[in-house]
Amino acid sequence: MSDQFQGIEPMVYQSQINVPYSWWAGDTATRFFVTLRDEKKITATKCGDCGKVLLPPRKICPRCFTENMEWVNVSDEGTLLTFAVARRPFAAIPADKKVPVIWGLIQLDGADTALLHYLDGVRPEEVSIGMRVRAVYAEARKGTIRDISHFKPVK
Amino acid sequence: MAKRVAIVGTGQTFHKSHRPDVNGQELIHEAVARALSDADLKLKDIDAIVIGNMDHFEGINYVDCWSVDGSGGTMKPIIKLTTGGTTGCTVAIGGYHLVASGMFDRVLIIGWEKNSESDTTGAITTAFDPIWDRLVFAGAISGLAAEAQAYMARYGATDRDGARVSVRDRKHAMNNPHAQLRKEVSLEEVLASPMLADPIHLLDVCPRSDGACAVIMASEEVAEKICPTPDWIWGTAARHSYSYLGDADYGRLTSMREGSQELWKKAGIKEPRKELDVIEMYQPYSFGGLIWIEDMGLVGPGEAPRYIWDGNTDMGGELPINPSGGVISCNPIGATGLIRCAEAAMQVMGKAEGRQVPDVNFAFSSGFGGCWWTDMILHGKKKPA
Amino acid sequence: MDRAAIIGVGMTKIEKRKIRQTFADMAWEAVNKALTDAGMTMDDIDNVVTTSSDFWDGRTISCMAVGDASGAAHKNISCVEGDGTYGAFYGMTRALSGSYRTTLVTGHTKGSESVSSLITNAAFDPIYERSLGMDMITACAMQARSYMHRTKTTSEQLALVSVKNHGNALKNPLAQLPLNLTVSDVLASEMVADPLHKLDCSPVSDGCAAVIIAHESVAAKFRQKPVWVRGVSFCADSFFFGDRDLSRAGSLAQAAKKAYAMAGIHDPKKEIDVAEVSDAFTYQELLWLEEMGLADDAAAGKQLERGDFNLDGPLPVNASGGLLSGHPVIAAGLYSMAAVVRQIRGDAGGFQVKKAKTGLVQGVNGLGGQSHCVWILDKDK
Ligand SMILES: [Zn+2]
Numbered sequence: 053m054s055d056q057f058q059g060i061e062p063m064v065y066q067s068q069i070n071v072p073y074s075w076w077a078g079d080t081a082t083r084f085f086v087t088l089r090d091e092k093k094i095t096a097t098k099c100g101d102c103g104k105v106l107l108p109p110r111k112i113c114p115r116c117f118t119e120n121m122e123w124v125n126v127s128d129e130g131t132l133l134t135f136a137v138a139r140r141p142f143a144a145i146p147a148d149k150k151v152p153v154i155w156g157l158i159q160l161d162g163a164d165t166a167l168l169h170y171l172d173g174v175r176p177e178e179v180s181i182g183m184r185v186r187a188v189y190a191e192a193r194k195g196t197i198r199d200i201s202h203f204k205p206v207k
Numbered sequence: 208m209a210k211r212v213a214i215v216g217t218g219q220t221f222h223k224s225h226r227p228d229v230n231g232q233e234l235i236h237e238a239v240a241r242a243l244s245d246a247d248l249k250l251k252d253i254d255a256i257v258i259g260n261m262d263h264f265e266g267i268n269y270v271d272c273w274s275v276d277g278s279g280g281t282m283k284p285i286i287k288l289t290t291g292g293t294t295g296c297t298v299a300i301g302g303y304h305l306v307a308s309g310m311f312d313r314v315l316i317i318g319w320e321k322n323s324e325s326d327t328t329g330a331i332t333t334a335f336d337p338i339w340d341r342l343v344f345a346g347a348i349s350g351l352a353a354e355a356q357a358y359m360a361r362y363g364a365t366d367r368d369g370a371r372v373s374v375r376d377r378k379h380a381m382n383n384p385h386a387q388l389r390k391e392v393s394l395e396e397v398l399a400s401p402m403l404a405d406p407i408h409l410l411d412v413c414p415r416s417d418g419a420c421a422v423i424m425a426s427e428e429v430a431e432k433i434c435p436t437p438d439w440i441w442g443t444a445a446r447h448s449y450s451y452l453g454d455a456d457y458g459r460l461t462s463m464r465e466g467s468q469e470l471w472k473k474a475g476i477k478e479p480r481k482e483l484d485v486i487e488m489y490q491p492y493s494f495g496g497l498i499w500i501e502d503m504g505l506v507g508p509g510e511a512p513r514y515i516w517d518g519n520t521d522m523g524g525e526l527p528i529n530p531s532g533g534v535i536s537c538n539p540i541g542a543t544g545l546i547r548c549a550e551a552a553m554q555v556m557g558k559a560e561g562r563q564v565p566d567v568n569f570a571f572s573s574g575f576g577g578c579w580w581t582d583m584i585l586h587g588k589k590k591p592a
Numbered sequence: 593m594d595r596a597a598i599i600g601v602g603m604t605k606i607e608k609r610k611i612r613q614t615f616a617d618m619a620w621e622a623v624n625k626a627l628t629d630a631g632m633t634m635d636d637i638d639n640v641v642t643t644s645s646d647f648w649d650g651r652t653i654s655c656m657a658v659g660d661a662s663g664a665a666h667k668n669i670s671c672v673e674g675d676g677t678y679g680a681f682y683g684m685t686r687a688l689s690g691s692y693r694t695t696l697v698t699g700h701t702k703g704s705e706s707v708s709s710l711i712t713n714a715a716f717d718p719i720y721e722r723s724l725g726m727d728m729i730t731a732c733a734m735q736a737r738s739y740m741h742r743t744k745t746t747s748e749q750l751a752l753v754s755v756k757n758h759g760n761a762l763k764n765p766l767a768q769l770p771l772n773l774t775v776s777d778v779l780a781s782e783m784v785a786d787p788l789h790k791l792d793c794s795p796v797s798d799g800c801a802a803v804i805i806a807h808e809s810v811a812a813k814f815r816q817k818p819v820w821v822r823g824v825s826f827c828a829d830s831f832f833f834g835d836r837d838l839s840r841a842g843s844l845a846q847a848a849k850k851a852y853a854m855a856g857i858h859d860p861k862k863e864i865d866v867a868e869v870s871d872a873f874t875y876q877e878l879l880w881l882e883e884m885g886l887a888d889d890a891a892a893g894k895q896l897e898r899g900d901f902n903l904d905g906p907l908p909v910n911a912s913g914g915l916l917s918g919h920p921v922i923a924a925g926l927y928s929m930a931a932v933v934r935q936i937r938g939d940a941g942g943f944q945v946k947k948a949k950t951g952l953v954q955g956v957n958g959l960g961g962q963s964h965c966v967w968i969l970d971k972d973k
Pocket of ligand 1: 099100102104105113114115116117158
């Protein structure tokens with residue numbers, strides 16, 4: 053049998069899933085983003101049952117499985133728990149970010165859980181677990197997680 | 208030994224066209240909290256969770272993992288099943304096997320969808336084969352229209368027959384506070400509504416909905432302790448044949464015929480029309496309410512219009528279909544099949560309130576989707592042999 | 593509870609890009625190999641579970657593409673989305689539920705046809721996280737950093753996982769990347785996301801695997817000696833990284849504990865003879881081994897240096913070459929399962945280990961190992 057692919061490229065159908073999505077943040081996240089946008093404050097929810105302060109804020113405590121939350125302010129300063137440095141320009145990285153891009157998992161003072169965000173204003177070699185970092189707010193804030201521009205080391 | 212399985216609790220959201228007040232996890236939690244409360248159980252009592260939706264309707268990969276804050280899946284076994292429109296029934300069948308196998312005693316089953324978050328038609332179009340079918344096919348409606356046309360041509364049915372089914376389901380929805388569309392319509396209004404794809408009018412089809420449903424299944428050892436009158440699962444079946452558009456027998460729902468025959472045989476049902484007491488079927492458009500009950504063997508080919516015009520499937524009739532108002536009144540796709548299951552269970556358990564059919568011994572629920580696929584469950588008041 | 597056994601396995605070769613096969617073609621090949629392996633025909637199969645992902649396949653209702661090719665026409669069928677070990681779990685419960693006796697389980701992925709960075713970015717929460725642009729590699733880099741910090745595991749030790757597994761793959765004709773490497777080769781490979789080098793990461797792969805699971809009443813009826821499921825469990829951790837201790841995998845520890853309990857295993861280090869674990873990234877093999885109690889806490893790197901996990905060591909890990917040598921994402925767990933089944937049957941060929949009575953298989957769902965599925969398979973019932 054002769055090889056039908058001999059000397060030719062196989063047929064490829066180029067497609068992409070391009071469904072416009074709009075994710076409604078819901079009352080809880082909306083309140084977090086409005087406070088962030090308008091007051092440059094990071095807020096979290098505190099579970100009335102287990103006392104844990106959850107960030108990102110939650111309507112439901114995942115452990116207690118109850119809706120018994122009050123809003124609290126947390127500090128915009130915290131401790132770096134771990135980090136990653138992208139050296140390759142992976143497809144998911146936003147166009148305005150140039151490698152190396154550093155992401156950190158940051159436990160803000162007053163919160164029991166940590167937040168994912170960028171580290172910037174620092175070279176990858178200077179980043180270390182346990183370092184203290186502080187939020188830098190974006191100039192133009194639109195009510196998204198990127199209203200925090202990034203976290204930078206506390207000198 | 209395999210175990211008998213029963214539904215011991217159900218919960219649903221109040222389905223709406225749009226729920227901007229909650230995100231997906233929070234929507235899921237509403238249904239889960241109601242199901243736990245209905246069964247008088249706590250999250251700690253749940254041994255495992257089955258969840259399903261359609262990925263491209265919310266654009267979230269690994270939904271089983273992402274949803275745990277709402278589903279209660281943190282530090283529990285959680286597994287995702289998904290088969291398209293049939294998903295809601297597929298997850299219920301999944302819960303059944305998880306319990307029947309003896310692996311778990313109490314399983315929480317969740318179906319959900321926030322259809323408002325995506326372009327549903329755009330997402331459905333990607334279901335079709337990218338090389339052969341996708342370029343020539345748009346969304347679900349064209350396939351349904353082809354089925355309806357073929358049925359009408361074969362048996363001489365009319366668009367009035369379809370409209371009669373829509374009138375029935377929309378009337379039934381008046382009794383269901385969870386239904387999204389609760390407005391009675393007349394035959395003339397259905398026929399006068401905009402034509403979407405001949406012969407299907409706007410009022411012949413389901414809306415888009417945001418909603419979630421949760422069902423709790425338990426093994427025979429614990430079921431009756433949780434709920435004195437549980438809904439016993441007598442059998443399940445599913446048929447997902449076909450891969451290309453041209454492979455379907457338009458005008459007949461082969462998957463329903465094969466699956467229901469298997470189910471009747473398993474349960475020893477000889478005359479489904481007489482032995483079933485209520486049906487909750489995933490019927491996303493009115494003509495399905497004609498064609499598919501013939502494939503179930505309730506009536507012969509071409510006989511459904513007469514049977515329905517005579518009021519047999521209305522509340523108070525011989526065999527009420529879709530007392531909840533059905534899918535035409537609300538369709539959060541990933542939840543829809545599970546809502547049918549929950550509604551059938553409520554009928555058996557005597558918990559269907561304003562839409563209760565009296566003395567339900569056997570109930571049937573189904574899921575529809577994919578490409579003329581059907582999943583189905585037979586529910587019963589008595590414990591199966 | 594009744595018992596189940598795995599009575600047949602079939603896999604395509606794992607390749608970088610299968611231009612000659614569609615999803616259905618791959619399924620057809622794997623299914624027929626599994627049927628041949630088991631000495632069965634499609635008529636002997638009662639029901640089918642496919643495992644696929646709408647995201648990886650770029651197709652809503654991705655199972656539609658493979659149902660018929662998996663022999664499911666006119667049969668009961670369902671679809672699990674996630675790693676193949678979860679598909680196999682559901683398939684097993686269907687064989688034990690009284691409804692069916694034999695389940696054919698398939699899993700397929702063509703990583704070559706999509707952009708994995710975008711696919712895995714879609715696993716992040718759309719409201720709080722996704723726009724930051726992380727993906728599976730950067731997420732796992734973050735976890736690797738956390739694990740290395742807590743345990744003092746070194747980059748050299750991570751690299752040694754790559755050296756071992758790519759080396760094992762030299763003996764596995766189905767593997768995509770058999771490589772003769774040194775630690776320096778790994779450390780000299782491109783740094784893609786600190787601390788992960790290119791050779792710390794599994795490749796993009798195409799492949800399909802199938803396993804046949806049977807109820808005990810029919811398990812011995814066919815060609816193969818059954819490989820018995822002694823224990824199985826799965827468990828999910830919190831979703832948000834900030835809710836977890838990322839340097840650990842609490843859900844894996846719990847899944848392993850339950851699987852051991854079901855199997856009656858008290859000392860996994862002594863009782864498990866061979867393991868195939870999810871080594872999508874080098875550090876994961878070490879972290880998962882520790883969390884499952886197959887290595888001492890924070891000591892897997894040292895044990896690796898000692899040769900404990902080598903093909904001829906006391907606990908061979910990823911003797912097949914693991915996912916580092918070929919990683920068709922959704923099918924991955926089924927490949928691992930098939931590798932352990934072959935070890936226990938004694939027909940693993942070049943990568944056969946000396947003693948293989950009891951084997952462990954682990955599969956992963958979600959970012960940074962949020963959810964894990966652990967199987968204990970055994971020669972004896
Ligand atoms: Zn709490």
